[in-house]
Amino acid sequence: LFVGQAAANTAASADFDGNGEVGVPDFLLFIATFGSRQGDEKYEARYDLDGNGEIGVPDFLIFLDFFGQKVPPSSQLAVCDRTGAVRDSIVALAPVSTCGDVTAAHLAAIDSLRVNSASLTALKAGDFSGLTGLTKLNLFNNMLSSLPDGLFDDLQALTWLHLGRNQLTSIPSEVVKQTNLTSLWLWGNQLSGPVPVSELVKLSNLDTLSLSSNQFSGEIPVELTNLTNLTYLSLGGNQFSGSIPASELTKLSNLEALHLWGNQLSGPIPASELIKLPNLMVLNLSNNQLTGGIPTELGNLTNLQRLQLDRNTLSGEIPVELGNLSNLQRLYLYSNQLTGGIPIELGNLTNLQRLRLERNQLTGGIPIELGSLSNLTYLNLSRNQLSGGIPIELGNLTNLTYLNLGVNQLSGGIPIELGNLTNLASLAIWDNDLSGPIPVGFGNLTNLVRLSFGGNQLSGPLPVELGNLINLTYMTFWNNQLTGMIPPELGNLTNLTYLSLGDNALSGEIPQSLTGLMKLETFSFGGEGGLCAPSDPNIQMWLDGIENAHGPTCAPPGQREALVALYNATDGANWTNNTNWLTDNDISSWYGVEVSDASVTGLKLWDNNLTGEIPTELGNLSNLEKLEFDRNALSGSIPTELGNLTTLKVLALNNNALTGQIPTELGNLSNLEELNLHDNELSGTIPTELGNLSSLKALNIWNNQLSGEIPTELSNLSNLTRLNLHTNQFSGSIPTELGNLSNLEELTLYRNQLTGEIPAELGNLNNLRSLKLFGNELSGPVPVELGNLSNLEVMELVGNKLSGALPQSLTMLTKLERFNFGGEGGLCAPLDAAFQTWLQGIEDANGPTCLQ
Structure with missing residues (x-):
């Protein structure tokens, strides 16, 4: 047995000091850990040559097989020949100045190596050779798509491996060989298809596994629950579907963090099974397709520090039992379909730091008990149907940096106590029914970056104290009932990029001091009070430099007076x-x-x-x-x-x-x-x-x-x-000069007392469509030149003293639709067939035919 195990090792694995020979110094290093087990302080995996978790006699016998052997030089790639980023990281950890000075002993002494964010696209097989003492390897945030065979051959001591945010399309076989791994991070790659559980379960020592932000699909593989040492499991940001396999997950009795966010999981939350994970501190099921209510049983997970159920389609009320989660630091229930009131029991969560309930259908008032959450830094209750006043108790939340109560039905005044929240960076109470003045104490909120009060019924002036908020980049007061002039002190807000004051009753002119707001990109103003920008060149030039500026310029002197004079002179009251x-x-x-x-x-x-x-x-x-x-x-x-x-x-x-x-x-x-x-x-x-x-x-x-x-x-x-x-x-007479009006389309001179002949020059009006001369005292023949009016549609000559036969040239007027002629002078249409055919083709033609 021991000989077989020795064959699986090499002399290099027993060359603990890395001097190229297995000898007495290596024996002394080995014997110092003899008798230790995994978990003991002096235990080191590199001395556990048979990999059974205990350094004992079998390891000593393996060591004896290699005693006295030399390590072939070819087993290690020269440090100077390694990939540049790896080489530089090794040199930075060794007590030498150049890569040529790094010895095998230096390599063996390195226990943690970071080659992250180095733009690596590939590695060499020998890049990590000789690093026999390495326990932690960080290759995070590179561009690796694969790993070469043999890359980790010398890394028998490796327990922590981070390959997150690379471009891996499959889990490299080199990774699966590292059976001593306890932490494996593969998130943010391009892994797809089903999870290769048959390979991953070989890593039986894993306590941390992160496969999030990939493209895995199918159902969550229950075989992962064979990794019974897991305390952290992250499968979020994939394409997993189906229900949560809660009954199998109960095998992971040591689990402390479960991340299933950002998938396509459906069905209810299986709380009756999840409560069998008593050590659970993080439960993140956000951004799925979960339905049903929030189970009351979740209140039994008393070790929970983070509960994230946001962005699902959960319905019903928030269980009061969540008030039992005394260790909770984050509670995210936003973007669901929750109804009912906010439970006062949430005021018991004294360790809570972030509470997000926005984008639901919650009703009723804001519980005053929330004012007891002294550790709260983030509170978002926006886009619900909350009513009543803003509790003054919220002024006790002095650690708050973010408060958003916007888009509700809150009424009453703004509590002056909110001026105590001096750590606030963002305050939003827009689109409610709040009234009364803006508290001057808000000028103390000098950490504010965003202030949004638009869409209320606030009245009174803009406090000059707002000029103290020098960190503001965004400020809106649109659509209120504010009056008075803009305080010049707002010119102190030199970091502003967005300022909206429109639809109020503010009056006067924009102060010159605002021209100091050189970062402003959006500025809207104006309203019933007549607030306007003076025509002063400095202010107009400043406004022209703002990408989105909307508001009136002050009217020049005399304009309003002229309009008032018009109103009075023309009985404006009865318009x-x-x-x-x-x-x-x-x-x-x-x-x-x-x-x-x-x-x-x-x-x-x-x-x-x-x-x-x-x-x-x-x-x-x-x-x-x-x-x-x-x-x-x-x-x-x-x-x-x-x-x-x-x-x-x-x-x-x-x-x-x-x-x-x-x-x-x-x-x-x-x-x-x-x-x-x-x-x-x-x-x-x-x-x-x-x-x-x-x-x-x-x-x-x-x-x-x-x-x-x-x-x-x-x-x-x-x-x-x-x-x-x-x-x-x-x-x-008709002026002959009218024939010069080459763009004329309509000439109507009828029902006057004009005399003389029709000027031949009218034949120059090529664009004329209508010529109406009837009802005058014109005489003489119709000029043949009128036949040039090729665009003419209407010609009225009746009721004059014109004489003679109509000229044959008129038959060229092919667009004519109405033609009336005749009168005392005997004007008539010739008898010839061609003329009569033309005349009959006119839709509305009236006048006598010549007798001969």
Whole structure:
């Protein structure tokens, strides 16, 4: 038997001092441990040559077989020839300066070697040769996908091996050979498929096994329970399915930590079996698909320090029996479907450090008994349906660093006692029904990094003491009822990256001191109180540098006054809609008022029952782009001051009762694109100055009492597409210059007193779709050039004194859909077949045919 065991060893295994020969020094080292057993202080596995856990006579006889033998030099890879990171780690532990100076004795004396986080992708077979005394090897966080054969041949003493966070796809055979291992860490690799239990059970001395964060699948193998020495078992973060094999797990009577988190385990928690593990200190079943209630029997696991059942679909109430777990330090029940109240018995867990009950459906109040948990550092009760007030007793939890009560139905004031929690780094009570002021004592919470009070009904000012919280990076007070001005002291919060003050009743201007917040990435402000950013260049430049900045710029002087004048002059009290007008709200919230960069850019009050006269003060709105007062009952004249609005693009005053002349000053509106003055009682002539409106696209002044000749200056409006002057009292001839309006699509001059012939130049209007000249006193023949209007769809010539036969060129108007002609002058359609065929092809054509 002993000879056989000796054959399994080599001379190197008996060369304890590593000097290349098995001799008296090795004997003296061996005899010093003679008689010891595994667990004794002087026991060392390398002297246990037969591996039976006891250093005795059989080991001595094996040693004698090698006594006097020399260790072949080739049995060890020279240290300088080993993988670089291994070589460097060995040299760092040996009392030498270079790899060439490392002796076999130095190698044999090393008991712990760390080659972790070294970016290793491969190892050499001899990298660990000669390390006969090594008990602990750390290869964590490398990129190893496999291990070479023979890598651990000299590591008979190895008991602790960490291969976590590598790229292993299978458990290397070299690992399974290490039967003395007590701790094996393989988490964070790429191991998949079923667990190779037939190999792992060979490691019968294991007390720690971590296979978490891999891709193992199938059911949890019950064969693992043959590793009866296990005290720590982690299978979390895999793809295990099925139920928890609790009855088999009871074989692991020494188990202290069980990690099954992050799998696809289903069914109820088998508490009746789990309570047979009396030494259990950690039970982590989080992030599975477990259902049913939390078993009351878990209250019998009195050694538990961590209970994590979060992120399942557990339902029912929290058992009061959990209050018996007097050693508990962490209780995680969040993200389930738990209902009912928070048991007051949880106040008995005096060792509790972290309590997470968020994202459930818990109701009722927050128990005052939680204020007894003096060791608590983390408390999260958010996203439930908790009601009532915040207990003042929470102010006793002076070790708290995190408190989140957000998204509940809590009411009442914020207890000033929370100002005692000076270790807090995060305080969140957002989205509740809390009211009253912000306690000034919160200025003492100088360790705060995050402060979230948004979505409540808090009132009063922002305390200047908040400026003491210099570690803050995140602060929100959005959607409350806060008033007053922003304290300049907030400029001290130079670490802020997120600040939300919007939807309050804060007033005044943003203080200059905030420009010191150079790390700010998000800033929202504004609300009913009129809080705004001054147009000061420094503040505007600062705001421009913030990635997400939202809020109004303070209106330039005179704007609000102009709007007030409009309200008063047009009987604003009786408007159809006057929402927010004359309030302290930002003017951008006033109905019909559009604001950009703090300036009024639009007034859209059409069909809103405005009466009275347009006030001259509107001429002060120097950035106005749209003025739309159409379909009201405005009277009086158009103020000449509107000519000051040089940025105006749309002026719509149509469908009112305006009188007087069109102001010549409107010719100053060089950006005007649309002028709608139709359906009023305007008189006088068209100002020649309107010919200066180079951007104008639509001139609509029909249905007034305008007279005089059509100004030739209108031919300067090169962008014009619509010219509608009908139903007035214009006289004289149609200006030939109108033929220059190459973009014109619509020309309506009907129901006036125009005379003379139709200008041949109108045939140049290639884009014209509608030509309406009826109801005038036009005479002469229809110009043949009108046949060039290939896009024409409507032509109305009736009710004039035009004469002669229609020109044959009109048959080129293939898009014509409506054509009315005739009148006192005898205008008629020729008899020839081609013309008549064309005429009959028009959907709506009316007019006489020539007699011959």
